[in-house]
Amino acid sequence: MIETKTVHVRGIEYAITDSAGQGVPVMLVHGWPDDRTIWRHQQKYLSELGYRVISVDWAGHGDSSKPKDISRYHITELGLDTVFLLDALKIDKVHLIAHDYGATVSWETVANYPKRFQSFCAISVGHAVEILRDIAKGYLFDYLWLILHGMDKASKHWYLSNGAKRFKEKFASHPDANYILSKLLANKETLFWTLWERANPSYNVIYRHYLKGQKDKRITVPTFAIYSKDDEWMTEGQLARSSKYVSSTWRYECVEGGHWVQLQNPREINELLESWLSSQSVNNAKLKN
Template identity: 35%
Template sequence: MSLAIPTQTSFQGRYVQVNGITMHVIVEGSGPEVLLLHGFPDTHAIWREQIPALVEAGYRVIAPDLRGCGLTDMPRHVSDYRIGTLVQDVAALLDALGVERVRLVAHDWGAAIGWQFAIQHQHRVVRYAALSVGHLSCYTTAGWMQKLKGYYIALIQLRGFAEWLFTAFDWAFLRFFADAPHEYLHVRAGKSAAGRMTAAMNYYRANLGLLIPRQHGFVNVPVMGVFSTKDRFLVENQMVRSEAYCKAGWRFERLEGVGHWMTSEAPERVNPLLLDFLR
Protein backbone atom coordinates (compact mmCIF):
# COMPACT_ATOMS: atom_id res chain seq x y z
CA MET A 1 0.00 0.00 0.00
CA SER A 2 1.31 3.45 -0.89
CA LEU A 3 2.04 5.94 1.87
CA ALA A 4 0.09 9.19 1.95
CA ILE A 5 2.70 11.83 1.20
CA PRO A 6 2.34 15.02 -0.81
CA THR A 7 2.33 14.53 -4.58
CA GLN A 8 4.38 17.77 -4.82
CA THR A 9 2.66 18.88 -8.03
CA SER A 10 -0.80 19.88 -9.13
CA PHE A 11 -1.01 17.18 -11.80
CA GLN A 12 -3.77 14.61 -11.37
CA GLY A 13 -2.28 11.16 -10.82
CA ARG A 14 -3.66 7.66 -11.19
CA TYR A 15 -2.65 4.26 -9.88
CA VAL A 16 -1.89 1.21 -12.01
CA GLN A 17 -0.81 -2.32 -11.19
CA VAL A 18 2.70 -2.79 -12.52
CA ASN A 19 4.99 -5.80 -12.11
CA GLY A 20 3.60 -6.72 -8.68
CA ILE A 21 3.40 -3.19 -7.27
CA THR A 22 0.99 -0.26 -7.38
CA MET A 23 2.55 2.58 -9.31
CA HIS A 24 1.52 6.22 -9.17
CA VAL A 25 1.70 7.88 -12.58
CA ILE A 26 0.82 11.23 -14.11
CA VAL A 27 -0.86 11.02 -17.52
CA GLU A 28 -1.56 14.37 -19.19
CA GLY A 29 -2.51 15.47 -22.69
CA SER A 30 -3.23 13.61 -25.90
CA GLY A 31 -1.19 12.64 -28.93
CA PRO A 32 2.05 10.66 -29.34
CA GLU A 33 3.23 9.37 -25.97
CA VAL A 34 6.29 10.74 -24.18
CA LEU A 35 7.53 8.75 -21.17
CA LEU A 36 9.51 10.67 -18.51
CA LEU A 37 11.70 8.72 -16.05
CA HIS A 38 13.10 10.57 -13.02
CA GLY A 39 16.25 9.83 -11.04
CA PHE A 40 17.62 9.88 -7.46
CA PRO A 41 16.33 11.17 -5.11
CA ASP A 42 13.43 12.54 -7.13
CA THR A 43 9.82 11.87 -8.10
CA HIS A 44 7.72 12.85 -11.11
CA ALA A 45 7.99 16.42 -9.73
CA ILE A 46 11.37 16.82 -11.44
CA TRP A 47 9.40 17.09 -14.70
CA ARG A 48 7.02 19.81 -13.49
CA GLU A 49 8.38 22.31 -16.03
CA GLN A 50 8.40 19.85 -18.94
CA ILE A 51 4.93 18.30 -18.61
CA PRO A 52 2.95 21.46 -19.51
CA ALA A 53 5.30 22.28 -22.40
CA LEU A 54 5.02 18.78 -23.86
CA VAL A 55 1.23 18.74 -23.48
CA GLU A 56 0.97 22.12 -25.18
CA ALA A 57 3.11 20.78 -28.03
CA GLY A 58 0.60 17.98 -28.63
CA TYR A 59 2.00 15.04 -26.70
CA ARG A 60 0.47 12.64 -24.21
CA VAL A 61 2.86 12.71 -21.27
CA ILE A 62 3.42 9.74 -18.93
CA ALA A 63 5.44 10.56 -15.80
CA PRO A 64 5.56 7.81 -13.15
CA ASP A 65 6.90 7.82 -9.64
CA LEU A 66 9.34 4.95 -10.06
CA ARG A 67 9.48 1.98 -7.71
CA GLY A 68 9.94 3.12 -4.11
CA CYS A 69 9.49 6.81 -4.95
CA GLY A 70 6.73 9.40 -4.54
CA LEU A 71 3.37 7.65 -4.12
CA THR A 72 4.43 4.35 -5.68
CA ASP A 73 4.79 1.22 -3.56
CA MET A 74 8.19 0.62 -1.99
CA PRO A 75 9.14 -3.06 -1.68
CA ARG A 76 11.33 -3.66 1.35
CA HIS A 77 14.03 -5.97 -0.04
CA VAL A 78 17.15 -4.50 -1.60
CA SER A 79 16.96 -7.10 -4.36
CA ASP A 80 13.58 -5.65 -5.42
CA TYR A 81 15.44 -2.66 -6.90
CA ARG A 82 17.74 -4.44 -9.35
CA ILE A 83 17.88 -2.78 -12.73
CA GLY A 84 16.29 -5.75 -14.48
CA THR A 85 13.22 -5.31 -12.29
CA LEU A 86 13.19 -1.54 -12.89
CA VAL A 87 13.24 -2.11 -16.65
CA GLN A 88 10.39 -4.62 -16.29
CA ASP A 89 8.43 -1.96 -14.40
CA VAL A 90 8.67 0.38 -17.40
CA ALA A 91 7.51 -2.28 -19.86
CA ALA A 92 4.66 -3.29 -17.55
CA LEU A 93 3.59 0.35 -17.15
CA LEU A 94 3.29 0.76 -20.91
CA ASP A 95 1.33 -2.49 -21.10
CA ALA A 96 -1.03 -1.33 -18.34
CA LEU A 97 -1.68 1.93 -20.18
CA GLY A 98 -2.09 0.21 -23.54
CA VAL A 99 0.89 2.02 -25.05
CA GLU A 100 3.01 0.23 -27.65
CA ARG A 101 5.76 2.81 -28.37
CA VAL A 102 7.01 5.98 -26.69
CA ARG A 103 9.37 8.85 -27.07
CA LEU A 104 11.56 8.35 -24.00
CA VAL A 105 13.14 11.10 -21.88
CA ALA A 106 15.04 10.19 -18.72
CA HIS A 107 17.35 11.77 -16.14
CA ASP A 108 19.94 10.41 -13.70
CA TRP A 109 18.89 6.92 -12.48
CA GLY A 110 15.94 7.16 -14.85
CA ALA A 111 18.48 7.58 -17.66
CA ALA A 112 20.33 4.43 -16.57
CA ILE A 113 17.01 2.58 -16.73
CA GLY A 114 16.22 4.30 -20.02
CA TRP A 115 19.43 3.11 -21.69
CA GLN A 116 18.71 -0.47 -20.66
CA PHE A 117 15.09 -0.19 -21.75
CA ALA A 118 16.11 1.16 -25.15
CA ILE A 119 18.57 -1.73 -25.54
CA GLN A 120 16.22 -4.49 -24.41
CA HIS A 121 12.93 -3.11 -25.77
CA GLN A 122 14.02 -1.10 -28.79
CA HIS A 123 10.77 -1.90 -30.61
CA ARG A 124 8.95 0.15 -27.96
CA VAL A 125 11.12 3.29 -28.22
CA VAL A 126 10.78 5.84 -31.04
CA ARG A 127 13.73 7.93 -29.84
CA TYR A 128 15.53 8.51 -26.56
CA ALA A 129 16.75 11.68 -24.79
CA ALA A 130 19.21 10.82 -22.01
CA LEU A 131 19.87 13.62 -19.53
CA SER A 132 23.06 13.64 -17.45
CA VAL A 133 23.82 9.89 -17.46
CA GLY A 134 25.37 8.27 -20.50
CA HIS A 135 25.46 4.67 -21.68
CA LEU A 136 26.37 2.41 -18.74
CA SER A 137 29.42 1.01 -20.54
CA CYS A 138 30.73 4.58 -20.76
CA TYR A 139 29.84 5.50 -17.19
CA THR A 140 31.82 2.57 -15.78
CA THR A 141 34.91 3.40 -17.85
CA ALA A 142 34.86 7.18 -17.39
CA GLY A 143 38.05 7.28 -15.29
CA TRP A 144 39.08 8.27 -11.80
CA MET A 145 37.38 11.65 -11.81
CA GLN A 146 34.03 9.94 -12.29
CA LYS A 147 34.82 7.62 -9.41
CA LEU A 148 35.66 10.60 -7.21
CA LYS A 149 32.46 12.36 -8.18
CA GLY A 150 30.56 9.19 -7.32
CA TYR A 151 31.84 9.12 -3.72
CA TYR A 152 28.27 9.10 -2.41
CA ILE A 153 27.72 5.60 -3.81
CA ALA A 154 30.15 4.27 -1.19
CA LEU A 155 28.42 6.29 1.55
CA ILE A 156 25.04 4.88 0.57
CA GLN A 157 26.30 1.33 1.15
CA LEU A 158 26.47 2.12 4.89
CA ARG A 159 22.91 1.11 5.67
CA GLY A 160 21.28 3.07 8.43
CA PHE A 161 24.15 5.54 8.68
CA ALA A 162 23.53 6.85 5.16
CA GLU A 163 19.85 7.48 5.91
CA TRP A 164 20.81 9.32 9.09
CA LEU A 165 23.51 11.33 7.33
CA PHE A 166 21.21 12.59 4.59
CA THR A 167 18.45 13.67 6.99
CA ALA A 168 20.20 14.72 10.23
CA PHE A 169 20.45 18.35 11.36
CA ASP A 170 17.52 19.48 9.26
CA TRP A 171 18.77 17.60 6.19
CA ALA A 172 22.02 19.59 6.15
CA PHE A 173 24.01 16.99 4.20
CA LEU A 174 21.29 16.62 1.59
CA ARG A 175 21.28 20.38 1.06
CA PHE A 176 25.07 20.32 0.65
CA PHE A 177 24.95 17.19 -1.52
CA ALA A 178 22.36 18.51 -3.94
CA ASP A 179 23.44 22.18 -3.99
CA ALA A 180 20.12 22.86 -5.70
CA PRO A 181 17.92 25.17 -3.60
CA HIS A 182 15.22 25.13 -6.27
CA GLU A 183 14.88 21.35 -5.82
CA TYR A 184 15.55 20.83 -2.11
CA LEU A 185 11.96 21.17 -0.83
CA HIS A 186 10.66 18.78 -3.49
CA VAL A 187 13.26 16.16 -2.58
CA ARG A 188 12.61 16.57 1.13
CA ALA A 189 8.84 16.23 0.65
CA GLY A 190 9.32 13.06 -1.36
CA LYS A 191 11.74 11.44 1.09
CA SER A 192 10.36 12.43 4.50
CA ALA A 193 7.90 9.54 4.85
CA ALA A 194 9.17 6.45 6.66
CA GLY A 195 11.20 4.18 4.42
CA ARG A 196 11.32 6.44 1.38
CA MET A 197 14.98 7.41 1.72
CA THR A 198 15.94 3.77 2.17
CA ALA A 199 13.95 2.78 -0.91
CA ALA A 200 15.75 5.43 -2.98
CA MET A 201 19.15 4.31 -1.71
CA ASN A 202 18.32 0.71 -2.55
CA TYR A 203 18.77 1.60 -6.23
CA TYR A 204 22.48 1.95 -5.48
CA ARG A 205 22.66 -0.98 -3.08
CA ALA A 206 20.99 -3.42 -5.44
CA ASN A 207 23.06 -2.51 -8.50
CA LEU A 208 26.70 -2.42 -7.46
CA GLY A 209 27.37 -4.88 -10.27
CA LEU A 210 26.66 -2.10 -12.76
CA LEU A 211 29.92 -0.45 -11.66
CA ILE A 212 31.92 -3.32 -13.16
CA PRO A 213 32.99 -2.38 -16.70
CA ARG A 214 31.29 -4.51 -19.33
CA GLN A 215 29.43 -4.21 -22.62
CA HIS A 216 25.75 -3.37 -22.14
CA GLY A 217 24.67 -3.49 -25.78
CA PHE A 218 23.81 -1.04 -28.52
CA VAL A 219 20.86 1.30 -28.99
CA ASN A 220 19.16 1.15 -32.37
CA VAL A 221 16.96 4.25 -32.09
CA PRO A 222 18.02 7.93 -32.38
CA VAL A 223 19.53 9.24 -29.14
CA MET A 224 20.19 12.71 -27.79
CA GLY A 225 22.54 13.08 -24.82
CA VAL A 226 22.33 16.27 -22.76
CA PHE A 227 25.07 17.16 -20.27
CA SER A 228 25.24 20.16 -17.93
CA THR A 229 28.72 21.50 -17.21
CA LYS A 230 28.16 22.22 -13.49
CA ASP A 231 27.04 18.66 -12.73
CA ARG A 232 28.62 17.72 -9.39
CA PHE A 233 28.23 13.98 -9.87
CA LEU A 234 29.12 13.20 -13.47
CA VAL A 235 31.92 13.87 -15.95
CA GLU A 236 31.24 14.87 -19.52
CA ASN A 237 33.12 12.07 -21.27
CA GLN A 238 30.72 9.41 -20.01
CA MET A 239 28.03 11.12 -22.07
CA VAL A 240 30.13 12.09 -25.09
CA ARG A 241 31.52 8.57 -25.57
CA SER A 242 27.98 7.18 -25.60
CA GLU A 243 27.88 7.99 -29.30
CA ALA A 244 29.77 4.74 -29.98
CA TYR A 245 26.77 2.75 -28.70
CA CYS A 246 24.11 4.61 -30.68
CA LYS A 247 23.70 2.96 -34.07
CA ALA A 248 20.70 4.94 -35.35
CA GLY A 249 21.92 8.48 -34.83
CA TRP A 250 23.43 10.56 -32.02
CA ARG A 251 23.07 14.18 -30.99
CA PHE A 252 24.98 15.80 -28.13
CA GLU A 253 23.97 19.00 -26.34
CA ARG A 254 25.97 20.78 -23.63
CA LEU A 255 24.31 23.17 -21.18
CA GLU A 256 26.97 25.60 -19.97
CA GLY A 257 26.73 26.75 -16.37
CA VAL A 258 23.81 24.47 -15.43
CA GLY A 259 23.82 22.01 -12.54
CA HIS A 260 22.69 18.40 -12.28
CA TRP A 261 18.95 19.11 -11.91
CA MET A 262 18.76 20.73 -15.31
CA THR A 263 15.03 20.19 -15.89
CA SER A 264 14.04 22.51 -13.07
CA GLU A 265 17.08 24.80 -13.05
CA ALA A 266 17.03 25.67 -16.74
CA PRO A 267 13.71 24.60 -18.31
CA GLU A 268 13.96 27.49 -20.76
CA ARG A 269 16.99 25.70 -22.23
CA VAL A 270 15.97 22.07 -21.73
CA ASN A 271 12.43 22.31 -23.12
CA PRO A 272 13.35 23.64 -26.58
CA LEU A 273 15.95 20.88 -26.94
CA LEU A 274 13.43 18.20 -26.05
CA LEU A 275 10.71 19.60 -28.29
CA ASP A 276 13.08 19.83 -31.23
CA PHE A 277 14.47 16.33 -30.74
CA LEU A 278 11.17 14.61 -30.05
CA ARG A 279 9.64 16.17 -33.13
Protein backbone atom coordinates in the same frame (compact mmCIF):
# COMPACT_ATOMS: atom_id res chain seq x y z
CA MET B 1 -6.71 16.95 -19.57
CA ILE B 2 -3.77 15.91 -17.39
CA GLU B 3 -4.76 13.23 -14.88
CA THR B 4 -3.04 11.39 -12.05
CA LYS B 5 -3.69 7.68 -11.75
CA THR B 6 -2.13 4.38 -10.74
CA VAL B 7 -1.28 1.53 -13.07
CA HIS B 8 -0.80 -2.01 -11.73
CA VAL B 9 2.36 -3.60 -13.14
CA ARG B 10 3.86 -6.88 -11.96
CA GLY B 11 2.70 -6.48 -8.39
CA ILE B 12 3.47 -2.75 -8.12
CA GLU B 13 1.10 0.19 -8.24
CA TYR B 14 2.85 2.78 -10.38
CA ALA B 15 1.70 6.38 -9.89
CA ILE B 16 1.72 8.33 -13.13
CA THR B 17 0.63 11.67 -14.52
CA ASP B 18 -0.89 11.24 -17.98
CA SER B 19 -2.11 13.93 -20.36
CA ALA B 20 -3.88 11.14 -22.31
CA GLY B 21 -5.41 11.96 -25.70
CA GLN B 22 -4.33 10.84 -29.15
CA GLY B 23 -1.00 12.66 -29.30
CA VAL B 24 2.36 11.02 -29.91
CA PRO B 25 3.32 9.42 -26.56
CA VAL B 26 6.28 10.68 -24.53
CA MET B 27 7.37 9.06 -21.24
CA LEU B 28 9.39 10.93 -18.60
CA VAL B 29 11.31 9.02 -15.90
CA HIS B 30 13.18 10.57 -12.97
CA GLY B 31 16.13 9.65 -10.74
CA TRP B 32 17.13 9.96 -7.07
CA PRO B 33 15.95 11.54 -4.80
CA ASP B 34 13.17 12.83 -7.01
CA ASP B 35 9.73 11.81 -8.19
CA ARG B 36 7.65 12.64 -11.24
CA THR B 37 7.10 16.25 -10.12
CA ILE B 38 10.61 17.05 -11.35
CA TRP B 39 9.13 16.99 -14.87
CA ARG B 40 6.32 19.46 -14.19
CA HIS B 41 7.62 22.07 -16.65
CA GLN B 42 8.10 19.51 -19.41
CA GLN B 43 4.79 17.78 -18.67
CA LYS B 44 2.90 21.03 -19.18
CA TYR B 45 4.94 22.30 -22.13
CA LEU B 46 4.94 19.12 -24.18
CA SER B 47 1.28 18.45 -23.40
CA GLU B 48 0.37 21.88 -24.74
CA LEU B 49 2.24 21.01 -27.93
CA GLY B 50 -0.13 18.08 -28.38
CA TYR B 51 1.96 15.18 -27.13
CA ARG B 52 0.56 12.56 -24.79
CA VAL B 53 2.96 12.97 -21.87
CA ILE B 54 3.31 10.35 -19.14
CA SER B 55 5.54 11.02 -16.13
CA VAL B 56 6.18 8.12 -13.78
CA ASP B 57 7.09 7.65 -10.12
CA TRP B 58 9.56 4.78 -10.00
CA ALA B 59 8.84 1.95 -7.59
CA GLY B 60 9.97 3.08 -4.15
CA HIS B 61 9.45 6.75 -4.98
CA GLY B 62 6.66 9.28 -4.78
CA ASP B 63 3.22 7.72 -4.71
CA SER B 64 4.19 4.38 -6.24
CA SER B 65 4.39 1.13 -4.25
CA LYS B 66 7.49 0.56 -2.17
CA PRO B 67 8.26 -3.18 -2.18
CA LYS B 68 10.57 -4.45 0.56
CA ASP B 69 12.32 -6.91 -1.74
CA ILE B 70 15.46 -5.04 -2.83
CA SER B 71 15.85 -7.22 -5.94
CA ARG B 72 12.65 -5.65 -7.26
CA TYR B 73 14.66 -2.46 -7.91
CA HIS B 74 17.21 -4.16 -10.14
CA ILE B 75 17.70 -2.33 -13.43
CA THR B 76 16.48 -5.26 -15.51
CA GLU B 77 13.34 -5.53 -13.36
CA LEU B 78 12.59 -1.82 -13.71
CA GLY B 79 13.24 -2.06 -17.43
CA LEU B 80 10.69 -4.84 -17.71
CA ASP B 81 8.26 -2.72 -15.68
CA THR B 82 8.72 0.07 -18.22
CA VAL B 83 7.64 -2.23 -21.03
CA PHE B 84 4.67 -3.55 -19.04
CA LEU B 85 3.64 0.03 -18.28
CA LEU B 86 3.50 0.70 -22.01
CA ASP B 87 1.39 -2.42 -22.44
CA ALA B 88 -0.99 -1.35 -19.66
CA LEU B 89 -1.33 2.10 -21.23
CA LYS B 90 -1.88 0.51 -24.66
CA ILE B 91 1.16 2.27 -26.11
CA ASP B 92 3.08 0.48 -28.84
CA LYS B 93 6.03 2.89 -29.07
CA VAL B 94 7.08 5.87 -26.98
CA HIS B 95 9.68 8.63 -26.94
CA LEU B 96 11.57 8.00 -23.69
CA ILE B 97 13.15 10.92 -21.79
CA ALA B 98 15.14 10.01 -18.68
CA HIS B 99 17.22 11.70 -16.00
CA ASP B 100 19.76 10.51 -13.42
CA TYR B 101 19.08 6.90 -12.33
CA GLY B 102 16.12 6.91 -14.68
CA ALA B 103 18.65 7.28 -17.49
CA THR B 104 20.76 4.44 -16.05
CA VAL B 105 17.73 2.16 -16.23
CA SER B 106 16.75 3.46 -19.65
CA TRP B 107 20.10 2.93 -21.41
CA GLU B 108 19.69 -0.77 -20.73
CA THR B 109 15.95 -0.88 -21.35
CA VAL B 110 16.17 0.76 -24.78
CA ALA B 111 18.97 -1.62 -25.76
CA ASN B 112 16.94 -4.64 -24.66
CA TYR B 113 13.54 -3.61 -26.05
CA PRO B 114 14.26 -1.34 -29.05
CA LYS B 115 10.95 -1.99 -30.78
CA ARG B 116 9.08 -0.20 -27.99
CA PHE B 117 10.85 3.13 -28.37
CA GLN B 118 10.62 5.83 -31.02
CA SER B 119 13.61 7.66 -29.56
CA PHE B 120 15.62 8.04 -26.37
CA CYS B 121 16.82 11.16 -24.56
CA ALA B 122 19.27 10.83 -21.65
CA ILE B 123 19.78 13.85 -19.42
CA SER B 124 22.93 14.03 -17.22
CA VAL B 125 23.74 10.31 -17.05
CA GLY B 126 25.31 8.09 -19.68
CA HIS B 127 25.87 4.40 -20.23
CA ALA B 128 26.82 2.43 -17.09
CA VAL B 129 30.07 1.20 -18.62
CA GLU B 130 31.23 4.78 -19.15
CA ILE B 131 30.55 5.62 -15.50
CA LEU B 132 32.68 2.62 -14.51
CA ARG B 133 35.32 3.84 -16.95
CA ASP B 134 35.29 7.26 -15.28
CA ILE B 135 35.90 5.65 -11.90
CA ALA B 136 38.71 3.48 -13.30
CA LYS B 137 40.33 6.54 -14.85
CA GLY B 138 40.67 8.24 -11.49
CA TYR B 139 37.40 10.07 -10.97
CA LEU B 140 36.56 8.02 -7.89
CA PHE B 141 36.31 11.12 -5.71
CA ASP B 142 33.56 12.48 -7.97
CA TYR B 143 31.55 9.31 -7.38
CA LEU B 144 32.06 8.75 -3.65
CA TRP B 145 28.33 9.31 -3.26
CA LEU B 146 27.83 5.96 -5.02
CA ILE B 147 29.59 4.25 -2.13
CA LEU B 148 27.86 6.35 0.50
CA HIS B 149 24.38 5.76 -0.91
CA GLY B 150 24.92 2.01 -0.89
CA MET B 151 25.63 1.89 2.84
CA ASP B 152 22.55 1.11 4.90
CA LYS B 153 21.85 3.92 7.42
CA ALA B 154 25.23 5.57 6.79
CA SER B 155 24.04 7.89 4.04
CA LYS B 156 20.96 8.96 5.99
CA HIS B 157 23.07 9.82 9.01
CA TRP B 158 25.62 11.64 6.86
CA TYR B 159 23.02 13.80 5.12
CA LEU B 160 20.75 14.53 8.06
CA SER B 161 23.12 14.93 11.01
CA ASN B 162 23.86 18.40 12.36
CA GLY B 163 20.52 19.79 11.25
CA ALA B 164 20.88 18.31 7.74
CA LYS B 165 23.94 20.51 7.17
CA ARG B 166 25.49 18.24 4.54
CA PHE B 167 22.21 17.76 2.72
CA LYS B 168 21.74 21.51 2.48
CA GLU B 169 25.26 21.90 1.12
CA LYS B 170 25.11 19.04 -1.38
CA PHE B 171 21.62 19.87 -2.64
CA ALA B 172 21.94 23.66 -2.51
CA SER B 173 21.32 23.93 -6.25
CA HIS B 174 18.24 21.69 -6.28
CA PRO B 175 15.20 23.96 -6.80
CA ASP B 176 13.08 21.51 -4.79
CA ALA B 177 15.59 21.01 -1.96
CA ASN B 178 13.11 21.87 0.81
CA TYR B 179 10.54 19.47 -0.62
CA ILE B 180 13.16 16.72 -0.94
CA LEU B 181 14.41 17.29 2.60
CA SER B 182 10.92 17.13 4.08
CA LYS B 183 10.33 13.89 2.20
CA LEU B 184 13.57 12.38 3.46
CA LEU B 185 12.94 13.47 7.03
CA ALA B 186 9.48 11.88 6.94
CA ASN B 187 10.87 8.57 5.68
CA LYS B 188 11.79 6.54 8.77
CA GLU B 189 13.24 3.64 6.80
CA THR B 190 16.66 3.61 5.15
CA LEU B 191 15.58 1.64 2.08
CA PHE B 192 14.71 4.75 0.08
CA TRP B 193 18.22 6.12 0.59
CA THR B 194 19.99 2.99 -0.56
CA LEU B 195 17.71 1.09 -2.91
CA TRP B 196 19.36 2.05 -6.23
CA GLU B 197 22.88 1.17 -5.13
CA ARG B 198 21.97 -1.88 -3.05
CA ALA B 199 19.84 -3.32 -5.85
CA ASN B 200 22.52 -2.62 -8.47
CA PRO B 201 25.96 -2.99 -6.85
CA SER B 202 29.00 -2.30 -9.01
CA TYR B 203 30.03 -5.98 -9.19
CA ASN B 204 26.61 -6.83 -10.63
CA VAL B 205 26.90 -4.03 -13.20
CA ILE B 206 30.35 -5.31 -14.19
CA TYR B 207 29.08 -8.90 -14.43
CA ARG B 208 26.09 -8.02 -16.62
CA HIS B 209 27.96 -5.70 -18.93
CA TYR B 210 31.31 -7.43 -19.31
CA LEU B 211 30.56 -11.10 -18.70
CA LYS B 212 26.96 -11.30 -19.91
CA GLY B 213 27.44 -9.04 -22.92
CA GLN B 214 25.10 -6.17 -22.07
CA LYS B 215 27.73 -3.62 -23.12
CA ASP B 216 27.73 -5.07 -26.64
CA LYS B 217 24.04 -4.38 -27.17
CA ARG B 218 23.60 -1.26 -29.28
CA ILE B 219 21.00 1.45 -28.98
CA THR B 220 19.26 1.21 -32.35
CA VAL B 221 16.85 4.12 -31.92
CA PRO B 222 17.69 7.84 -32.35
CA THR B 223 19.36 9.10 -29.17
CA PHE B 224 19.75 12.58 -27.73
CA ALA B 225 22.10 13.33 -24.81
CA ILE B 226 21.92 16.53 -22.75
CA TYR B 227 24.61 17.51 -20.28
CA SER B 228 24.59 20.61 -18.06
CA LYS B 229 27.80 22.58 -17.59
CA ASP B 230 27.58 22.89 -13.81
CA ASP B 231 26.56 19.31 -12.99
CA GLU B 232 27.90 18.61 -9.49
CA TRP B 233 27.31 14.86 -9.59
CA MET B 234 28.38 13.56 -13.01
CA THR B 235 31.31 14.22 -15.35
CA GLU B 236 30.65 15.22 -18.94
CA GLY B 237 32.84 12.46 -20.32
CA GLN B 238 30.62 9.60 -19.20
CA LEU B 239 27.70 11.00 -21.18
CA ALA B 240 29.62 12.24 -24.23
CA ARG B 241 31.40 8.89 -24.66
CA SER B 242 28.09 7.03 -24.59
CA SER B 243 27.71 7.73 -28.30
CA LYS B 244 29.79 4.59 -28.92
CA TYR B 245 26.80 2.47 -27.85
CA VAL B 246 24.43 4.12 -30.32
CA SER B 247 24.16 2.83 -33.86
CA SER B 248 21.38 5.23 -34.84
CA THR B 249 21.15 9.04 -34.96
CA TRP B 250 23.15 10.68 -32.15
CA ARG B 251 22.71 14.27 -30.96
CA TYR B 252 24.59 15.90 -28.08
CA GLU B 253 24.01 19.25 -26.37
CA CYS B 254 25.70 20.93 -23.41
CA VAL B 255 23.54 23.56 -21.73
CA GLU B 256 23.58 25.96 -18.80
CA GLY B 257 22.50 24.55 -15.46
CA GLY B 258 23.33 21.98 -12.82
CA HIS B 259 22.31 18.38 -12.30
CA TRP B 260 18.58 19.17 -12.07
CA VAL B 261 18.63 21.14 -15.28
CA GLN B 262 15.00 20.45 -16.21
CA LEU B 263 14.05 22.56 -13.18
CA GLN B 264 16.97 24.99 -13.28
CA ASN B 265 16.79 25.81 -16.99
CA PRO B 266 13.34 24.64 -18.09
CA ARG B 267 13.00 27.01 -21.03
CA GLU B 268 16.08 25.70 -22.84
CA ILE B 269 15.34 22.08 -21.98
CA ASN B 270 11.75 22.45 -23.21
CA GLU B 271 12.90 24.00 -26.47
CA LEU B 272 15.53 21.30 -27.00
CA LEU B 273 13.01 18.55 -26.36
CA GLU B 274 10.51 20.21 -28.71
CA SER B 275 13.19 20.40 -31.40
CA TRP B 276 14.21 16.78 -30.84
CA LEU B 277 10.71 15.35 -30.89
CA SER B 278 9.78 17.44 -33.92
CA SER B 279 12.84 16.19 -35.82
CA GLN B 280 11.84 12.61 -35.06
CA SER B 281 8.35 13.24 -36.43
CA VAL B 282 9.88 14.59 -39.65
CA ASN B 283 12.21 11.60 -39.94
CA ASN B 284 9.35 9.16 -39.37
CA ALA B 285 7.28 10.89 -42.06
CA LYS B 286 10.17 10.60 -44.53
CA LEU B 287 10.57 6.90 -43.76
CA LYS B 288 6.86 6.28 -44.37
CA ASN B 289 7.09 8.03 -47.74
